[in-house]
Amino acid sequence: MKKGKMLILLAVVTGFFLFCGSITNSAIVPAAVENFTLNDYNKVEHSLTDYKDANAIVIIFIATQCPVSNAYNARMEQLYLEYKDKGVAFLGINSNKTEGIDEIKEHAKEKGLTFTILKDEGNVVADMFDASHTPEAYVLSSNDFKILYNGRIDNSRDESEISSQDLRIALDEILNGKTVGNPETKAFGCSIKRI
Amino acid sequence: MKSFIIIILFITAGLIFPVEPVLNYIHPGKDQSIKEITVKKLQEIINNRDGKPLLINIWATWCEPCREEFPDLVKINNEYGNKLEVIGISVDFPEQADSLIVPFLEEQNAKFTIYVLNVPEPEDFINLLNKKWGGEIPATFIFDKKGVQKKFLFGKQSYEKLVNSISEVTK
Numbered sequence: 305m306k307k308g309k310m311l312i313l314l315a316v317v318t319g320f321f322l323f324c325g326s327i328t329n330s331a332i333v334p335a336a337v338e339n340f341t342l343n344d345y346n347k348v349e350h351s352l353t354d355y356k357d358a359n360a361i362v363i364i365f366i367a368t369q370c371p372v373s374n375a376y377n378a379r380m381e382q383l384y385l386e387y388k389d390k391g392v393a394f395l396g397i398n399s400n401k402t403e404g405i406d407e408i409k410e411h412a413k414e415k416g417l418t419f420t421i422l423k424d425e426g427n428v429v430a431d432m433f434d435a436s437h438t439p440e441a442y443v444l445s446s447n448d449f450k451i452l453y454n455g456r457i458d459n460s461r462d463e464s465e466i467s468s469q470d471l472r473i474a475l476d477e478i479l480n481g482k483t484v485g486n487p488e489t490k491a492f493g494c495s496i497k498r499i
Numbered sequence: 500m501k502s503f504i505i506i507i508l509f510i511t512a513g514l515i516f517p518v519e520p521v522l523n524y525i526h527p528g529k530d531q532s533i534k535e536i537t538v539k540k541l542q543e544i545i546n547n548r549d550g551k552p553l554l555i556n557i558w559a560t561w562c563e564p565c566r567e568e569f570p571d572l573v574k575i576n577n578e579y580g581n582k583l584e585v586i587g588i589s590v591d592f593p594e595q596a597d598s599l600i601v602p603f604l605e606e607q608n609a610k611f612t613i614y615v616l617n618v619p620e621p622e623d624f625i626n627l628l629n630k631k632w633g634g635e636i637p638a639t640f641i642f643d644k645k646g647v648q649k650k651f652l653f654g655k656q657s658y659e660k661l662v663n664s665i666s667e668v669t670k
Contacts, residue, residue: 371561436653437635456634459620462592467619490622492590494562495635495654 455489
């Protein structure tokens, strides 16, 4: 076989296996959510429609007492500070029945979380998203609330072990007008304490 | 040219079959030792049933509902251990095995096999256990004697719920 043909064959085989590898991660087509209204910890109402002019809406289900969620406090704040200047709205939601509004406010102050944190009484919004744990992130399109990304912030609780900054990658793809390449990711977290 | 092709083949093989770290670390406790587990090892455990159903509980010392559920798993192992293999897989950091996991197990008087997860990509492990599982813990998976998953229970379970689920699989 000529060298040229050999290289083409090799490229085709390589491409085939790489393609097979990607489809085993069976991405689920993201759905959309309805508009909702929740109070933040200062009892100010926020609706998704308030953010219709944003380039995207990030929602992260968080907790005050979950060690995994707490391990991400600084990373969430950093993402918020970086992406708010790029027109991305950023909302934390606490759906845990065991964590009240005063505790959420105190926790945010203590941990330096300056993004909006909403209280989801009765875990109505967590149920709407089918959110299961903290921290769990969603990125929505601001015009039709389609879920463009769902999953983890990155792939390690230990910052020194991170090899994939999944939420950041998804946001960059959205801001660049691209389809999110990996719209669904997973990581361990604390189950949301529902009523 | 030949060496170029060999390099390409190696790169391709690496992408298709990512190498898992070889783990042999054992964290000894008084009544319990903990071995690190990988995705490959988990698959072997599920496959090698030897005629016995399997219950896998995923937990961590930092997870309060896991800690609350744990005494029921100890009880279940004591009561059903002769006809059901019970294993726990902690998702604490492996380096916390001696400081956190072993003391907790000794306090619980746990006699069943405990592993600590050590994988570069948690998603592979989560998807192997159940593609519908988002990663919340505790989570419990029950396999029949052929290694087929029959029950997946997400969140803290009551003793009664665990026993009923086991009974449905072992009947």
